[in-house]
Amino acid sequence: MKHGSNQLLISVRNAEEALVAIAAGADLIDVKEPSKGALGMAEAEVVAAVVDAVAGQVPVSAAFGEWHPAILTEAHWHLQLKLDYIKWGLAGYTHTPGWGEDLLDVRRQVRRGPEVVAVAYADWQRAKSVPPDEVAKFAKRFRFKAFLLDTYVKDSKNLLNFLDVDEISELVTTLQAGGVPVAIGGSLKFENLKALKAVKPTWYAVRGAVCMAGLRDGEIDPLRVKKWKDAIA
Numbered sequence: 104m105k106h107g108s109n110q111l112l113i114s115v116r117n118a119e120e121a122l123v124a125i126a127a128g129a130d131l132i133d134v135k136e137p138s139k140g141a142l143g144m145a146e147a148e149v150v151a152a153v154v155d156a157v158a159g160q161v162p163v164s165a166a167f168g169e170w171h172p173a174i175l176t177e178a179h180w181h182l183q184l185k186l187d188y189i190k191w192g193l194a195g196y197t198h199t200p201g202w203g204e205d206l207l208d209v210r211r212q213v214r215r216g217p218e219v220v221a222v223a224y225a226d227w228q229r230a231k232s233v234p235p236d237e238v239a240k241f242a243k244r245f246r247f248k249a250f251l252l253d254t255y256v257k258d259s260k261n262l263l264n265f266l267d268v269d270e271i272s273e274l275v276t277t278l279q280a281g282g283v284p285v286a287i288g289g290s291l292k293f294e295n296l297k298a299l300k301a302v303k304p305t306w307y308a309v310r311g312a313v314c315m316a317g318l319r320d321g322e323i324d325p326l327r328v329k330k331w332k333d334a335i336a
Contacts (some may be wrong), residue, residue, distance in 0.1 A: 106304040108279075109335040112286050113165075113328060114310040117149055118156035120323040124313075125160055127325040128332035129308060131187075132157055141255050142166035142192045142222070147180035153186065154184050164188035166304045170196055172205070175212055177190045182216060188248075189213070190220035193238070194230040194255050202233060203241045210245075218248035225265035225289055230255035235266070239274050244279040251279050251308065254289035257319065262289030263298065269275065292317070293327075296334050307335055309316035 110130035114137070118169045121132045130282065134150045149185070163186055167178045169203055170191045178189070210219045223235035223244035233241075233299070235252060242250045243311050252274065253288050262271070275285045288308030296307075298316040313318035313327040 108120055108305055110306045111328070111332050111335065112164075112288075112306040112308040113313060113323065114308065115302070115323060116145065117152065117261050119154050121153045124328055125157065127323075127328035129161060129328060131162045131164065133164045133166065133188075133252075134307070134308075136312060139168065141194075141253060141257060142190060142226075143167055144168045144178070144181075147178075147184070150181055150186070151184055154186065161192050162187035164190060164217075167191040169194045170206070170209075171217070175209060178216045182213070186217040189217045190222050190249075190251060190252070192222050192224060192230070192255060193232045195225065196232055198233045198237065202237075206241075207245060214306040216226075219288075220249040220251050221247040221255060221283075222251045224253055224255040225262050226254050226260070233261055235274060239278055242283050243278055246281075247307075248287065249284050251286045251288065253308070257290060257311075261291055261295065262287065263295060265289075268298055268302065271299070275302055275304050290319075293330065294332075307331065 104112040113129040114125040114135050114254040128280035134153045136145040150165050163315050165186050191291050223238035224230040224232045250265040264300040276284050287304040292312055309317035315324045
C-alpha cells in the first residue's frame with residue numbers, strides 16, 4: 104500500500120463516527136475507546152461494526168491498549184476481523200538490552216494478518232516506556248510498515264511539549280527514508296499545524312481536535328474534520 108504525506112487519520116469510538124469521519128475526508132479510520140487511555144481497546148463487536156461500515160473505503164486500524172504478554176489472546180476476536188493495522192503502546196515496558204524481542208515474536212504470530220504498528224510515546228518518561236528515538240531505530244531496522252508517535256498521558260500537554268519541531272521532523276524523515284510510514288498524534292490542536300508545516304508525516308492522527316468542543320470523549324464533528332483536511336492538503 105503506497106502512502107502520500109499529510110493524510111488524515113481519525114480515531115473513532117463507533118461505526119457512526121467512522122462514517123461521519125470518512126464523509127468529511129478521513130484517509131484512515133482508527134478504532135479505540137478514549138475512556139480507556141491513549142490506546143484504549145474497543146470491544147471486538149464495536150471494531151467489527153466499524154470494519155463493516157467502512158467497507159473498504161479506507162484502511163482501518165485498531166488500538167489494543169498497552170503491551171503485555173497475553174496481548175494477542177486478549178485481542179483474539181479482534182484478530183479475526185479484516186483490519187489493516189493493529190497497535191499497542193509500550194507504557195510500563197522496560198527499556199533493557201534486547202527489549203524488542205518479544206514484540207517481534209508477537210508480530211511473527213500475527214503473520215499475514217494486519218500490519219503491526221510500532222508506537223512511541225513522546226512523554227516516554229511519564230509512560231515509563233522506551234524513548235522515541237530507540238523505538239524509531241527498532242521500527243526501521245525491522246521494517247515495520249507503520250510508526251505512531253503519540254503521547255501517553257492525555258492532559259493539557261501535547262506532542263510539542265515533549266519534542267520540538269526539529270526532533271519530530273528528523274524522526275519522521277529518517278523513518279520515511281527507511282520505508283516506514285509515520286503517523287504523528289499526541290493531542291495536537293489545529294493551531295499546532297502551522298509549527299508542524301514542514302514535517303510532512305504520512306498521517307496526522309487526531310481525536311480530540313476533531314470532536315465537538317475539542318473534547319476527546321465528545322462526538323466527531325464533521326466540520327472540524329474538514330477543516331483539518333483542508334489545512335493539511
